[in-house]
Amino acid sequence: MSILEDRTARRSIPIYTGVSVTMSLLFLAATFLTGKSYTAVSRVGGMIWVFILSMIISMPIVIPKIRKKVLG
Amino acid sequence: MDAAVDGQGLATVTLTVQGMSCAACVARVEKTLKQLSGVTGVHVNLLTGKAVVEYHPGGAGIAEMVNAVRDLGYEVPEEELLLTVRGMSCAACVARVERAVRALPGVTDAVVNLPAESAKIRYYAGAIDKARIKSEIDAVGYEASERLTGSEALDREKEARLKELRYQQRNMWIAWPLAILVMVGMFRDTWIFPYFVPKFLGNVYVLWAMTTPVALIPGWQFFKHSWNGLKRGATDMNLLYATGIGAAYTIATINTLWPDAGFGGRGATFFESAALLTAFIVLGRYMEALTRGRTSEAIRKLISLQARTAHVIREGQELEIAADEVRIGDIVVVRPGESIPVDGEVTVGYSAVDEAMITGESIPVEKRPGAQVIGATINKTGSFRFKATRVGGETALAQIIKMVEDAQATKAPIQKLADFVAGHFIAGVHALALTVFLFWFFVGYDAFFTPGSHFILSPYSLSQVGVFGFALLLSVTTLVISCPCALGLATPSAVMAGTGKGAEHGILFKGADSVESSSRLNAVVFDKTGTLTRGEPSVTDVYPLPGFEGNEVLRLAAMAEKPSEHPLGEAIVHGAEAQGLTIEDVKDFEAITGHGVRAVYQDKVILLGNRRLMQQNNISIENLTPELEKFEAEGKTAMLVALDNQAAGIIAVADTLKENAGIAVERLQKMGVQVVMITGDNRRTANAIAGQLGIKTVLAEVLPQEKATEIKKLQDQGLKVAMVGDGINDAPALAQADVGIAIGSGTDVAKETGDIILIKDDVRDVVNAIEIGRATMGKIRQNLVWAFAYNTLGIPLAAGILYPFTGLIVSPELAAFFMAMSSVSLTLNTLLLKRFKPSLGTRVA
Numbered sequence: 001m002s003i004l005e006d007r008t009a010r011r012s013i014p015i016y017t018g019v020s021v022t023m024s025l026l027f028l029a030a031t032f033l034t035g036k037s038y039t040a041v042s043r044v045g046g047m048i049w050v051f052i053l054s055m056i057i058s059m060p061i062v063i064p065k066i067r068k069k070v071l072g
Numbered sequence: 073m074d075a076a077v078d079g080q081g082l083a084t085v086t087l088t089v090q091g092m093s094c095a096a097c098v099a100r101v102e103k104t105l106k107q108l109s110g111v112t113g114v115h116v117n118l119l120t121g122k123a124v125v126e127y128h129p130g131g132a133g134i135a136e137m138v139n140a141v142r143d144l145g146y147e148v149p150e151e152e153l154l155l156t157v158r159g160m161s162c163a164a165c166v167a168r169v170e171r172a173v174r175a176l177p178g179v180t181d182a183v184v185n186l187p188a189e190s191a192k193i194r195y196y197a198g199a200i201d202k203a204r205i206k207s208e209i210d211a212v213g214y215e216a217s218e219r220l221t222g223s224e225a226l227d228r229e230k231e232a233r234l235k236e237l238r239y240q241q242r243n244m245w246i247a248w249p250l251a252i253l254v255m256v257g258m259f260r261d262t263w264i265f266p267y268f269v270p271k272f273l274g275n276v277y278v279l280w281a282m283t284t285p286v287a288l289i290p291g292w293q294f295f296k297h298s299w300n301g302l303k304r305g306a307t308d309m310n311l312l313y314a315t316g317i318g319a320a321y322t323i324a325t326i327n328t329l330w331p332d333a334g335f336g337g338r339g340a341t342f343f344e345s346a347a348l349l350t351a352f353i354v355l356g357r358y359m360e361a362l363t364r365g366r367t368s369e370a371i372r373k374l375i376s377l378q379a380r381t382a383h384v385i386r387e388g389q390e391l392e393i394a395a396d397e398v399r400i401g402d403i404v405v406v407r408p409g410e411s412i413p414v415d416g417e418v419t420v421g422y423s424a425v426d427e428a429m430i431t432g433e434s435i436p437v438e439k440r441p442g443a444q445v446i447g448a449t450i451n452k453t454g455s456f457r458f459k460a461t462r463v464g465g466e467t468a469l470a471q472i473i474k475m476v477e478d479a480q481a482t483k484a485p486i487q488k489l490a491d492f493v494a495g496h497f498i499a500g501v502h503a504l505a506l507t508v509f510l511f512w513f514f515v516g517y518d519a520f521f522t523p524g525s526h527f528i529l530s531p532y533s534l535s536q537v538g539v540f541g542f543a544l545l546l547s548v549t550t551l552v553i554s555c556p557c558a559l560g561l562a563t564p565s566a567v568m569a570g571t572g573k574g575a576e577h578g579i580l581f582k583g584a585d586s587v588e589s590s591s592r593l594n595a596v597v598f599d600k601t602g603t604l605t606r607g608e609p610s611v612t613d614v615y616p617l618p619g620f621e622g623n624e625v626l627r628l629a630a631m632a633e634k635p636s637e638h639p640l641g642e643a644i645v646h647g648a649e650a651q652g653l654t655i656e657d658v659k660d661f662e663a664i665t666g667h668g669v670r671a672v673y674q675d676k677v678i679l680l681g682n683r684r685l686m687q688q689n690n691i692s693i694e695n696l697t698p699e700l701e702k703f704e705a706e707g708k709t710a711m712l713v714a715l716d717n718q719a720a721g722i723i724a725v726a727d728t729l730k731e732n733a734g735i736a737v738e739r740l741q742k743m744g745v746q747v748v749m750i751t752g753d754n755r756r757t758a759n760a761i762a763g764q765l766g767i768k769t770v771l772a773e774v775l776p777q778e779k780a781t782e783i784k785k786l787q788d789q790g791l792k793v794a795m796v797g798d799g800i801n802d803a804p805a806l807a808q809a810d811v812g813i814a815i816g817s818g819t820d821v822a823k824e825t826g827d828i829i830l831i832k833d834d835v836r837d838v839v840n841a842i843e844i845g846r847a848t849m850g851k852i853r854q855n856l857v858w859a860f861a862y863n864t865l866g867i868p869l870a871a872g873i874l875y876p877f878t879g880l881i882v883s884p885e886l887a888a889f890f891m892a893m894s895s896v897s898l899t900l901n902t903l904l905l906k907r908f909k910p911s912l913g914t915r916v917a
Contacts, residue, residue: 070130
């Protein structure tokens with residue numbers, strides 16, 4: 001079964017990481033688009049926090065769906 | 073064999089197939105399975121009854137294979153596994169374990185109970201092995217082991233609880249002293265602290281050095297568990313703690329070591345948040361470990377009744393052995409004061425045995441050769457020997473314990489909502505935390521932030537906190553306050569307490585759904601014979617004519633019936649014996665079919681029978697007719713007695729009411745429950761019995777097979793119906809009812825049908841069962857309201873809803889305190905159920 005688990009992990013990582021990176025980049029874009037002057041630290045800190053929360057939200061959604069596909 | 077995967081990505085599973093009888097069956101099964109998508113090879117063995125299937129995991133699943141085999145008319149049996157799962161702390165843990173196990177190929181169902189720390193798993197025999205299931209649970213961060221029974225389980229459970237308590241105690245000893253010092257250090261410059269708190273305690277490096285072990289040693293468990301789950305796509309409340317503690321500690325560390333990094337600098341270190349947050353969470357864990365085991369006290373009490381040793385005679389020698397080593401057929405010696413180790417039949421000796429703990433009988437029961445003895449009951453007076461007839465898991469006590477444990481491992485339907493919420497909660501809470509962060513980062517900070525901002529119940533100023541730090545604080549607090557641990561405990565802890573309370577009174581609920589259903593009942597249908605009545609006739613009235621005395625009439629009737637084997641005759645003989653009358657032998661006994669009996673005593677003819685018997689013998693019964701009709705109207709069987717062709721009196725015999733039937737019916741009616749009596753007897757007798765009990769609805773002349781239909785008719789009227797009856801004869805009616813209550817099951821509870829088993833033959837326990845069900849459901853509702861209210865009120869507060877109006881926000885440590893208190897107060901509320909006493913209580917264990 002570890003082969004199936006590995007396959008699940010391999011297929012899932014790019015998806016949830018991609019989602020989280022996209023969310024972080026959207027956050028970064030928003031800090032510029034709002035026209036407010038945020039410090040670099042606020043921007044980077046915010047990106048990290050958004051990335052962590054996005055990972056936590058997307059991992060439990062993505063992994064079971066991929067596992068279901070892999071295990072049939 | 074387990075479902076396994078080879079290097080080419082093909083999986084293999086072995087299924088047990090029952091019902092195959094020839095090579096043609098084998099061919100059918102093989103052909104059908106091969107037709108399924110993704111199946112590359114099938115090998116069916118007729119002798120072993122196994123089908124080995126090789127398949128691509130992307131194609132048909134095991135469930136489809138099983139359905140295909142079942143469609144052919146063969147059976148793929150399921151097995152059940154009961155595990156102890158340690159390390160769970162919330163409803164999300166329950167959902168996580170259930171999801172992980174259900175995802176395993178071959179598993180058909182998994183039900184996890186948080187307070188009982190149990191998992192009941194059903195799977196296709198052969199499709200997966202137990203070790204695989206256990207390792208899957210271990211892999212998501214919990215500790216699974218096969219559930220033990222009896223005193224071994226008690227010892228193991230106690231050991232595990234002590235281990236968890238010791239672990240959390242150690243964490244408390246690290247977290248609390250340091251967290252208090254950190255808090256004192258943080259507020260060193262305020263109030264009276266400058267007068268006695270040394271200056272070095274306010275140094276940021278000292279504070280950081282004290283906060284680090286708190287976050288990393290007691291807090292490590294949360295990081296470890298959450299990572300184990302997250303990498304498999306599962307989340308639980310450990311993740312909320314880990315992100316909360318992690319974020320607070322990281323910001324504190326950055327602002328200490330790199331104050332110019334722009335996160336608020338030295339003025340926004342929040343050491344006390346990171347330290348106290350961890351300390352409160354650990355306190356919550358400790359309190360939970362302390363209180364959780366107490367809800368299963370009933371099981372513990374039952375297990376503790378078991379004798380640990382037994383004295384047996386083997387090869388002529390008396391040996392002391394462990395009670396679980398007693399074998400069927402062993403002769404066991406029991407001395408006064410000793411506990412009886414197993415069930416059996418007395419062979420030698422005489423004694424009185426206290427059976428109150430099992431049957432509820434308060435008076436010790438006499439035991440002579442031939443009498444049955446029950447394991448775990450206590451021998452009071454004499455010594456005796458008995459032959460073991462049921463040992464190990466077959467004993468009455470073991471069956472009762474298993475039934476209570478099984479009930480506690482099930483889920484009440486009301487719990488589905490809590491499970492659904494908790495299962496989706498963690499991801500939802502993180503999404504909420506993200507929303508809170510984005511709101512305060514982009515909108516809230518600019519719109520509402522004032523330098524005079526404070527935490528609630530804290531003098532700590534937030535003036536130096538920047539936009540990121542402020543938004544992060546509110547986001548972290550939202551995470552911490554949202555933990556659904558109270559939601560996870562709300563239902564199962566009350567079910568455990570309720571089923572345990574039932575067991576104390578000899579009432580065995582077969583599942584949590586029985587507890588819930590019993591609380592909703594508004595009609596109870598009693599079978600008459602054997603349930604409301606004793607089920608055997610006895611003398612109710614003796615009416616003598618002038619010139620005769622009552623006892624004389626009874627004695628004459630008993631003498632005449634002594635040689636008879638008729639149940640009514642036996643009732644008269646027992647009635648006379650109960651009065652202490654001497655029943656002498658008679659001559660020329662004759663049973664006159666359809667009329668009565670005739671016998672001769674001291675050359676006088678005794679006649680006992682109906683009107684026709686008297687008419688045939690030209691005996692006038694005119695002066696007896698009014699009484700005769702009165703007895704018959706009451707549903708009694710009235711028999712006329714004559715001596716030497718002269719009427720002497722009437723003996724009335726009837727099935728009598730059980731001792732507490734009237735009390736139980738009256739109480740049920742007061743509770744608003746409609747009471748119905750159902751019987752196969754004629755309407756007149758049925759009405760007479762119902763009249764004595766105050767039952768208004770009587771279903772008479774109903775054949776046994778029609779009872780279920782009558783129950784259905786009541787249900788069609790919108791009533792939630794319980795059927796109370798004999799667990800064996802009334803099985804269809806018990807099954808049709810919303811709640812089937814099998815009464816007077818005695819000690820062989822495993823054979824009974826019904827949702828609730830009453831060990832004692834006491835109708836009052838029907839009332840008690842409903843009252844316990846109602847009390848338990850009341851407690852569940854209170855718990856759920858409390859748990860939902862906590863989260864519904866807590867989350868907006870933590871998200872900063874009050875901030876625009878008050879300038880105050882909830883600190884992460886205050887959120888952790890609320891969270892810990894919510895589960896502790898809920899557990900304490902459940903424990904109040906232990907004090908509940910049914911109104912007609914007859915306590916057993």
